[in-house]
Amino acid sequence: MDSAGTDPRGHLITRARFLRLAAGSVAGLAVGAQTSCSPANGPSPQDDTPVRGGELTFARSQDPLGLDPVSVTDNGSIFLLYNVFDTLVTINADSTGVSPALAASWTTSADGTRYVFTLRSGVRFSDGTPMTAADVVFSLDRARGPDSAYAFLFAHITHVGATAAGTVEVVVDRPYPPLIDNLSLFAAGIVPRAAVQRDSAAFAAAPVGTGPFRVASLVRGQEVVLARNEHYWKPGRPYLDRIAMPYVPDDTARMLKLQAGEAQLAESVPRAEAERLRGHPELDVSVDEAFQLDAVFFNYNSALLADRRVRQALCHAVDVEGINRSVYYGLGAVANGVTPKMRGWSPDVRAYRYDPAAARQLLARAGIPAGTELPLLVNSGDATAVTTAQVIEQGWRTAGLHPVIQQVDFATLVQRLQAQDFVALLAFETADVPSPWEMPQLTFASDSPTKGMYTSVRNSMLSDAVAAGPLHLTPAEQERALQAVQQLGMDEAPLLPISFPPTVTGLGADVQGFRAVGTAWWRLEDVWLAR
Structure with missing residues (x-):
């Protein structure tokens, strides 16, 4: 649930992840569909038989701020930890639900x-110790405990226990349809009970998980290196021996590393660069639909933005x-909601129309x-965000205001977001689970751990709606509740929705x-490297 940065890929700071910061996707939302674009003059076709071994460099736009799954909220950490920890279930191939893990x-x-839950047999942590039902119980209790940033997703759980050597039961206080989806969350990653209880700080610095990779080294602000987990439970996976992840926050520098062959992967490709990379003879672009929203977040603690008429203007x-x-450049769809586009979304809710006269009138009424x-x-290192900010500046100036763009580096942006030290902030947020209720809860719940995605939005009708909505038992009831929240959220305008990229x-x-x-x-x- 991060928000901040180049590619709105940082959940806003908190996948839930809200920083998830810079700011779903293309209209139609064939959720999770991938388009890997290889034009005729692009890379030549490769033998599709995976090759085991090799090292890869993945240039990242965000530096992980932590390695403990229950405490991180930034996408730089979250995306990394999904490759170090496994959960009971995982988001499925088309991102519409979950599959066994x-x-x-x-x-x-x-x-x-x-x-x-019947646990998979023979699973070991990356240090070679067997995973037990006791580890699973401990991990889920930790995910719903007082130190977890995501306890709200597991609030209806009343008991977790081992019923046998290889089974775990989870009891809820009432039927709660989003629960299985929520168990795919990184915060519910299974950790070794003994290691965490022995020294939680040491564990957070050098985590041990059951995922495909382990953290071989970490130099904050510079690079993370992942190495193959030799005890991984999936036969033949992972293919790669090592993955180096240098932190390259500047878009231009990151793309130059890719073009020079110093990196084989680079995240958060600027929209203006995507088409050019498609035509490069030795490069390619992967475009994957995402539960992401790019937006300008409004701080209700600002006297100027506390008035809804001003936000609507x-x-x-x-x-x-x-x-x-x-x-x-067409890589995105106009956003018609204040949370990412997911299942149950209504195309009938209207985006704010471009109307400078209406904006001036609303500002006048608000005095x-x-x-x-x-x-x-x-974020100064995000080319797409900087250009977007310039267009926004022009629009607000036409409405009669005096907008001032403040460019800061990504780390500063995250710090100021979390401290709510801003008036308006251009960022992005991404959902962490396939349930469509996580982001509305983070945004509008009265007890939101992100303080309304750092906006401090206050709307009792919306907070009641996101508390009751997930409890509906039929898909039709869920959809009606979601669409009501979608419309109410647009009316409230805690942010300026820009794109579902x-x-x-x-x-x-x-x-x-x-x-x-x-x-x-x-x-x-x-991932593997063709030879």
């Missing part, structure tokens, strides 16, 4: 309040269709004097098997 199967009681003042066309200063915070990743000619799922992280266990 550490749980080989599960059953649900007739009344929908008891789940029994700022939305009317910006030509978001023009931004999607000219800045995003805002002409020339009022409005700071806009943006895809994840865009640059690839070297030899990279095979790469893809990002709807939650925007990548399955690096399937």
Whole structure:
């Protein structure tokens, strides 16, 4: 649930991940579908038989801020940890639900309040110790405990226990349809109980998981190196021996590393660069639909933005269709909601129309004097965000305000976001699970751990709606509840929705098997290098 940065891929800081910061995707939302673009003059076709071995360099736009799955909220950490820790279930190939992972199967009681998970046998942590039911119980209790940033997703769990050597039961206080989806969250990654209880700080510095890779080294602000987990439970995976992940926050520098062959993968490709990379003879671009929203987040603690009429005026003042066309180069769809586009989304909810006259009228009604200063915070290393900010600046100026763009580096942007030290902030957020309720809860729940995605939004009707909505038992009821929240959220305007963009990743000619799922992280266990 991060928000901040180049490619809106940082959940806003918190996948839930909200920083998930710079700011779903293309209209139609064939969730999780991938398009790997290889034009006729691009890389030549490779033998599709995976090759085991080799080292890969993946230039990243975000530096991980932590390695403990229950405490991280930034996408730089979250995307990494999905390759170090496994969960009972994992988001499926088309991102519409989940598939078995550490749980080989599960059953649900007739009344929908008891789940029994049968654990996969023979699973070991990266240090070679066996994974037990006790580890699973400990991990889930930790994910829903007081120190977890994501306890709200597991609030209906009343008991987790081992019923036998290889089974675990989870009991909820009432039927709660999003639970299985929520168990795919990184915070529910299974950790070794003994290691965490022995020294949680040491574990957070050098984590041990059951995922395809282990953290071989970490130099904060510089590079993370992953090495193959030799005890990984999937036969033959991962293919790669090692993955070096240098932190390259500047878009231009990251693309230069890719073009020079110094990196074989580069995340957060600027929209203006995507078409050019497609035509490069030795490069490719992977475009994957994502549960992401790029937006300007409004801080309700600012006297200027506490008035809904002002927030609505700022939305009317910006030509978001023009931004999607000219800045995003068609890699995105106009956003008609204040959370990412997911299942249950309604195309009938209207985006704010570009109407400078309406914007000026709303500002006048709110008593805002002409020339009022409005700071806009943006990531200086994100080319797409900087260009977007310039278009926004022009629109707000036409409405009679005095916008001031403040460019800061990514780390500073994250710090100021979390401290709510901003008035308006251009960022992005991404969902962490396939359930469509996570992001509305993070945004509107009265007890949101992100304080309304760092906006401090206060709306009792919306907070009641996101508390009741997930409890509906039929898909039709869920959809109606989601669409009501979608419309109410647009009326409230806690942010200026800009785009539902895809994840865009640059690839070297030899990279095979790469893809990002709807939650925007990548399955690096399937990546291999053609020889």
